[in-house]
Amino acid sequence: MHRRDLLKLASTAALGWSASLRAAGARRPKVLYFTRSGGFEHSVVRCQPGQPSYSETCLIEMGKRAGFDVEATKDGRVFDASLAPYDLIAFFTSGDLIGPSKDGGPPMSAAGKQKLLDAIAAGKPFVGFHSATDSFHTPGPRNQNQAVVDPYVAMIGAEFIKHGQQQEASLILASRFPGAAGMAMGEGISFHEEWYTFKNFAKDLHVILAQETQMMKGDVYQRPDFPCTWARMHGKGRVFYTSLGHREDVWINPFFQAIALGGINWALGKVDFNIQPNLDQVTPQASQLNPEVKS
Numbered sequence: 001m002h003r004r005d006l007l008k009l010a011s012t013a014a015l016g017w018s019a020s021l022r023a024a025g026a027r028r029p030k031v032l033y034f035t036r037s038g039g040f041e042h043s044v045v046r047c048q049p050g051q052p053s054y055s056e057t058c059l060i061e062m063g064k065r066a067g068f069d070v071e072a073t074k075d076g077r078v079f080d081a082s083l084a085p086y087d088l089i090a091f092f093t094s095g096d097l098i099g100p101s102k103d104g105g106p107p108m109s110a111a112g113k114q115k116l117l118d119a120i121a122a123g124k125p126f127v128g129f130h131s132a133t134d135s136f137h138t139p140g141p142r143n144q145n146q147a148v149v150d151p152y153v154a155m156i157g158a159e160f161i162k163h164g165q166q167q168e169a170s171l172i173l174a175s176r177f178p179g180a181a182g183m184a185m186g187e188g189i190s191f192h193e194e195w196y197t198f199k200n201f202a203k204d205l206h207v208i209l210a211q212e213t214q215m216m217k218g219d220v221y222q223r224p225d226f227p228c229t230w231a232r233m234h235g236k237g238r239v240f241y242t243s244l245g246h247r248e249d250v251w252i253n254p255f256f257q258a259i260a261l262g263g264i265n266w267a268l269g270k271v272d273f274n275i276q277p278n279l280d281q282v283t284p285q286a287s288q289l290n291p292e293v294k295s
Contacts, residue, residue: 029087029268031127033059033072039095039134041102044248047074055092055129058251066261068268074105079112088125088268089116091132092245117151121235125267126155129260130245133198134160142199143293149200155234156241157205158198158227162293164218166194166247171209171228174282178271179262180208188212189255194246198226199289205230206275207282208259209242220293224285229259231266231275238267 033056035045044055052060056072063070071086076097083089095101097108108116113136120126136152142161153159170190173183183189195211197220209229213221229242240263242256250256265271279286 029068030085031059031063031068031070031088031090031264032078032083032086033070033090033092034074034076034078035072035092035103036074036076036097036105036108037094037102038097038099038107039102040131041094042092042131042246044245044251045092046103054248055245055251058257059090062257062261066265068264074101074103076108076112077106079108079116083115083119083124086124088127088264089120090127090129090264091135092129093135094131095135096137097135113152117155117234120155120237120239123236125238125269126234126240127260127263127267128156128239128241130194130196130243131160132156132241133158133196133243138200143289143291145199145287145289153200154202156239157202157230157232158241159200161197161199161289162220163194163196164216164220166192167217168192169195169216170212172212172225174207174210174227174278177206177208177231177259177262177275178266178273179258179260182258191250191253191255192247193244193250195221196228196243197221197223198228198243199287201227201279201286202232203279204232204277205279206232207278210283211243219290222290222292224288225283226286227279227283229263231263231273232277233275238269240264240267 045053047053060070136150138146138149170188173187207227207230210225211228231240244256
């Protein structure tokens, strides 16, 4: 897909949703953007004193166009308070969010984690970016699928294993999900990114983008194609996740912004879409891992 078409796709979607909100006289939804790093701290969520992070700035600008507001924090104590003021919870997190952090932000409590999961199950929308799947790992080997997973992993839909070197790779469109309607089914798009690999896929995933592994370099990618962007229901809550977002240039990529806005607005209920599970049809060998990959 040409860049001009992607720009049109992103701007048209944002303006359309924003116009719908204005016409209805609706209150602007409020997004809580949680960026605590219990593990590796990505540059896009690193804050300078008194300044927002790069991804926070991008998300705020996307919200201005699409009609939502963003409140960002690294303070895990926010989940001990009422989540009622927030219409959607977004994560760009890493590691054990209850333990010490790389960024000095106060941790979540175990009760706060449970409160988050209960809120999503009751209908609070959730959106995860990139390393949100690298949070609250299931105990055990990283390179093995497990029958019982951490409740957070069960909610988000899969668990990060490892990544290789950053490289150019292709994603294949598996669904005409909001934000991707301008692409043809099966169409590919490629760009440079840090690509995650996953295990413990939820059986009810609606795969939006599949990672095409055939031409990728590195042992971690020597496996069949697998989901990298998906949607699912966790109880009554709409959950959207994309593995994209490691690099600064990805955050300003119009394809990323279109898909991210599509996920946010679907999660908020501003647009509807049938997310019938398609994991077995789109990526039937997704759980086939490379046994040579070390945890």
